[in-house]
Amino acid sequence: MSGSPSSHFGGFKRASNLPSLFVRASTEPLKTRLKNGEKLKGMLLFSASPTLAEIASLAGYDFVVVDLEHGPADFSAALACIGATEVCGGKTVIRLPEISAACAKKALDLGPDGIMFPKVETGKAAAEAVSFCSYPPHGVRGCAYTLVRDSKFGFNKRYLEDYRDNRLIMCQIESEEGVKNVNKIVAVDEMDCVMIGPRDLSASLGLLHDPGNKKVKSAMRTEEMAVLDSDLVNVGAYLAGMATDYDKAVNLKACGYHLVLGSADVSLFKKVVVDDIKTFKLL
Template sequence: MPAPLNPFKAALAQKKPQIGCWMTFGDALAAELMTTTGFDWLVVDGEHGPNDIRSITDQLRVLSPTSSHAVVRVPIGEDWMLKQALDAGAQTVLVPMVDTAEQAAGVVRACRYAPEGVRGMGGYGARVTNFGAIEDYATTANAQICVLVQAETRAAIANLDDILAVEGVDGVFIGPADLSADMGYPGDLTAPEVQTVIADAITRITAAGKAAGILTLSLEGAKTYLDLGATFVAVGIDTVLLANTARALSRDAKSLISDD
């Protein structure tokens, strides 16, 4: 039995736009709720969310049987972190702060079994092989792992063409918040200079035959980036969605109270 097909990776290769959302609660019940919302992909955020390998595994359990594909963002591109995420069952990983082609190549190697990479063989006793039931996993898994790297600094943008030339990188995600801060516009993602760099980066990524991704908190932004050619676009963050909705409900309900 081979490794399961990665539908998200296949969709990116076919240039089928995928709409996603960020998950930062670090909770399996919240993740289960999010699987009912219809998003094509959901990020299990191990960089800024309160996650460890156990909470990531719990969220993978509830996402795996659904149509919402799990994208696991590790805190940093360390081999052991990627190995743990993959052995827990992640098929798609998102690695932050990749500034050079050398870093990108290292991420790819960490996600592939030898001789193409350095991923350890411990998956035979892990969740990813259904605890040994997927006998051909090691010989078929490399082709199904989707590697996404984040370009979110001026250095990454300067090295973008070299990063795009790395075999095994399926897509590049533009990190607009960190990029805008590094460009001197902290908190101002809509600065014209920032948007110009983002637009150029998306154009370069797609021209190289890779998938371009980004996070935006507005439908207008999503439309702009999709029109530019972005393939995987996240349009919200779970905690922000809850907070904004709850604040609006509280405000509107209190407005019903008369001051008399």
């Protein structure tokens, strides 16, 4: 209402004196927003904290990635993070611990907006990952759709018609072998997005302690161009990346990335507490 001292935000009231960047998150699926040409920024949720997931969404991040590959989270923790994020209109992507039908099934049944498969190295692996995300005849996903959260426990009567259109499928290329096969990976039908993993890529090139090395940057550029050029031949994979000391989030956005992961939650917290204690000690 015009002139009202507060407005509703995901069920909560927002005071009128909050920063202008504090806006209602889009209710559109990530996949739809990408199709509309939006550039999206996310946060890697390493801690599996529902509180931090909610804060990130309220702050304006377009999505959070719940990390089941490296972080302490299990599927129950991921569910709590999804619920906390959805309360304020946010979106979640689950990064799986491995490429497997069992992991994909359990993650998808929770109802995230997207799913990320780590260390995809071949077109065959990408095709298998995609098949894990759809029910027969389109894929091999196990069928419990009347019982799981993804279908609102069966209350969503259009679920089987809509679920493939609303789910973002991401494949992470983070090895020398993956870069060699990037064109085959990008060509896989329904593989929506390629996420570049710069640190694992540097390790696979024998440069673990030198992720800014020219050889690493060259491999990343090969991957970037393959994904961005896919738009020109109507394959249309989206390019995603992680901000590092060598590639800031704003630089990735300027280079054409469609999704950018900023710092992880623990990295952000670490920086704040270190700065806080330094300020105190110097007084």
